[in-house]
Amino acid sequence: MSALLRQRVAAVESAVTAWWERLATAYPALAELTVPTVEWLHRGSTAGRADARRWTVAFNRPLLARDDGYRVILPDTVVHELAHLAAHRLHGSRGHDAAWRRIMERMGVPPQRTHNLDTTGLPGVQRRWRYRCGCGEIHLTTTRHHRILKGATYLCRRCGDALVRATVISRC
Numbered sequence: 270m271s272a273l274l275r276q277r278v279a280a281v282e283s284a285v286t287a288w289w290e291r292l293a294t295a296y297p298a299l300a301e302l303t304v305p306t307v308e309w310l311h312r313g314s315t316a317g318r319a320d321a322r323r324w325t326v327a328f329n330r331p332l333l334a335r336d337d338g339y340r341v342i343l344p345d346t347v348v349h350e351l352a353h354l355a356a357h358r359l360h361g362s363r364g365h366d367a368a369w370r371r372i373m374e375r376m377g378v379p380p381q382r383t384h385n386l387d388t389t390g391l392p393g394v395q396r397r398w399r400y401r402c403g404c405g406e407i408h409l410t411t412t413r414h415h416r417i418l419k420g421a422t423y424l425c426r427r428c429g430d431a432l433v434r435a436t437v438i439s440r441c
């Protein structure tokens with residue numbers, strides 16, 4: 270691990286403690302609980318994940334190594350995942366429901382469900398290829414893209430059009 274990444278890992282870990290304390294101040298019912306354990310994801314495009322049963326939050330380390338990923342994870346994803354644990358504990362909430370959104374708003378972080386980062390090249394993330402049909406643009410896996418290059422035809426399940434390669438941009 271590079272020195273920079275080590276520094277970012279430490280920054281995320283202390284942010285988890287600091288934001289959890291902020292949550293516990295806003296919602297005293299959380300004060301008796303321990304700070305969730307931080308784990309790391311080494312593959313995939315998800316920025317973070319929360320597990321209420323194991324009382325853990327996990328963050329995407331390859332994304333953290335990138336400047337744009339770091340800016341999204343700290344603090345937005347950190348608060349996003351801690352808010353899942355808090356909402357689950359306080360309201361039995363699952364997913365991005367009203368209880369989760371209220372907690373995000375109270376913490377002053379936009380309640381966004383997904384990030385807009387380019388995930389090309391992250392470990393475990395399949396390359397996607399742009400195609401289109403009557404509904405608009407559709408993104409195919411490399412496996413499907415290769416089958417089409419070899420002559421296979423895929424029909425859109427919604428509009429019934431055959432998928433055709435989108436011109437101009439070859440990769441997404």
Ligand SMILES: [Zn+2]
Nearest residue numbers: 349353365382
């Ligand atoms: Zn979420």
Ligand SMILES: [Zn+2]
Nearest residue numbers: 402404425428
């Ligand atoms: Zn379609």
